[in-house]
Amino acid sequence: MTTPLAPPAVLAELERAHDRDLAALLELARIPSVSADPRHAGDVHAAAELLATRLRTQAELDVRLHATSGNPIVSASWRGAPHAPTILVYGHYDVQPPDPVDAWTTPPFEPSIRDGRIYARGISDDKAPLSIAIDTIGAYLRATGALPLNIVLLLEGEEEVGSPSLPAFALCERARLQADLVVSADGGMWRADHPTTLRSTRGLAALELSLRGAGKDLHSGRHGGALANPLHALAELVASLHDEHGRVNVEGFYDDVLPLRPDLSAATRALPFDDTAYLAEVGAPATYGERGYSTLERQWYRPTLELNGMWGGYTGPGTKTVLPSRAHAKITCRLVADQDPRRVLDAIERHLRRHVPTGVSLAVARSEHGTRAYHLPDHHPGLRAVTRSLHATYGVEPWVIGLGGSVPICDTFLEQLGMATVFFSFAVGDENIHAPDEFFRLHRLAEGRRAWAELLARLPHELGDG
């Protein structure tokens, strides 16, 4: 058992402030800060203002609201421990679109507490985890008048669209942001019943493709059979992207993929994971994907090419006999080391241009904000601080695992500022993030706050030891 280091006064203050902090979290969750949708630009700004106002109630913090070319970044710093290390605490206040809204049990931006869970879009990704971090910092300051190490808090509003403003911001504010370690409140644990942290995240590359046949929608009776149908062409083109076993069938896609390390494969296969239970959890009839890898290996350590959306023609009730002019698809890839997002998009675009069917023309819109995969060295002192803090909080040895998702900031902080990132989030992977009925477990608020107090108290020692 790891001996806890968190000061009892801080833990007492956290308990005292729990309900007030919960109310503040619900207020934040009410703001539809959807960064992907320009119609919510005002809401995104409102969420940033709310967080800045809240942080300013802690007089010791130097709080700033930074304009960027996109959504604002909120920062708060405390540098009262000149001989201690410095950490940058990261979180994001923007959320995914709530679609399909009809599939939610309660409206996505009216937080509802049911059966020990808070339901709201963005509550697990990342409003509750970031609130845990900032509320613990506040309680620490109120209880002890100081922090055990220097902190700069950075809350952005563009994580769900690939953090396009962050690299320039990190570069311009490099002096203000420089730290010994980034602690991300974004990331999430694998299981609700066992503490975990992350060794790696996958990268991301995105593009959208459109096919155009005729210049306008046509009557499918009058014109059907005479012209290419962009929906058929899209189906053919999309189908060409994978082989019959789900392996990506794009020339060059796997060129830079490092082979899966045998020790990592062995560790992954040793985890208590069962395909049958997993399928029951997600309600799917079968697992599916690249041969020769287990389900977890495919989720964490192998790259993917996924359609996230596909549309064209009439999609309303009943029948409309239209031969549509256009068809569209949105694609994202999850990348692993050493794939480069630009090279991957090059390969896909080359494939699309080579395979575009007769009678339609192709347009490709690439997202410029790709992310490389990220991984932390196994014996990193930050990783040790995290695992020991979790051990002290939960009483069991945490698992160090991979994340199938992407946390672009790891890439940004490493490239721009040379800083490594550790993950310390109390979200769990089953909380319907990016899906209807997203939720966060209420009891993990208190657990997360105790663990953050422990981490803040422990980090000066662990980083000093490193």
Add this chain to the structure above:
Amino acid sequence: MTTPLAPPAVLAELERAHDRDLAALLELARIPSVSADPRHAGDVHAAAELLATRLRTQAELDVRLHATSGNPIVSASWRGAPHAPTILVYGHYDVQPPDPVDAWTTPPFEPSIRDGRIYARGISDDKAPLSIAIDTIGAYLRATGALPLNIVLLLEGEEEVGSPSLPAFALCERARLQADLVVSADGGMWRADHPTTLRSTRGLAALELSLRGAGKDLHSGRHGGALANPLHALAELVASLHDEHGRVNVEGFYDDVLPLRPDLSAATRALPFDDTAYLAEVGAPATYGERGYSTLERQWYRPTLELNGMWGGYTGPGTKTVLPSRAHAKITCRLVADQDPRRVLDAIERHLRRHVPTGVSLAVARSEHGTRAYHLPDHHPGLRAVTRSLHATYGVEPWVIGLGGSVPICDTFLEQLGMATVFFSFAVGDENIHAPDEFFRLHRLAEGRRAWAELLARLPHELGDG
């Protein structure tokens, strides 16, 4: 040159009433009588009421508004010529959905007259053509106090959804509807610069398919690579429906297709039609489809399987990294003699069930209201009446051609009442029916009215000659 038979008094009355009848047409076009969308049920009823009220201003007509299990049918009959033949005049007052609404230059249900054209959803299909018929009947009655033959007018409100109520109505009202010939005001001419009528129409069969992977939308980072993506599966399944040359690749699909008659093929190839001009008209880069047939042959005399809509996942602005639970597609087939809609849907459903990819489940919803292809014998007296009336009106020999679209009522009237249908519409195939900016040429109102007066005067002779 065919000698005109239309009484001068009728032609004078048509000219006198032109502007008033045009205003009445615009009033009808303002009603969004979209039969495919249940939200417009009230509007569909309002259109039927408007037509019934308008017909009742002609005291000689026996006008009725018939309730059905779907949308109402308006009928009006005049039986004052016991020794003359009887015709059933058909039209439909329902319209296609206006989507995509954003693509219209002016709102679809705010008729706009620009450059000699009336723009509105349904104006060409079929509100202007049916108005021409009923307004000419009215003018004939006002000018001469009688009609040259017996007429029953039938206006339905479900043509755009496959006329589901019509067969039962035809059966129940068979005595009231019995006629020597059906004259359809729906159908349309091929060209604006040369009169045409139809020898045949294609049939229709429709189904919708849905694929389900996981029970809910999932995060494409967390779960991507582990499970089948229904969008990939849909692309694969849809792509399997055609071979690489656009021929339908479904076992049994062509089983009952009668070979194209060589004389029909020769006549079709003799028509002034040019692929290059056609491509310029529709704005497409190339023709595409079944090999061995010309563009017109594929449009008029060969069957098709077309996707009319396909959708799943996130389709809004920006990126949403979702692994969607479901993906959907709408399919319609255009059929030719002797294909049976039910057997064709059986073949497609069998194909889909055989080819459903791993990791997803398939649901198929078939439309029960299929239509067989229809064709008129070459020497039918009704066809002769139509071609001579067009000749008398336009001064040139009309072409008798095929229609790629479907007019389910031909099948219904033939099966239920043993009546053949001829087509006498003054819509033109280039008028963006089923598409944004649907329009009708203003000058064809007057032409159509003159031609209808000619047809009414001529039919007793031609049908008597038959």
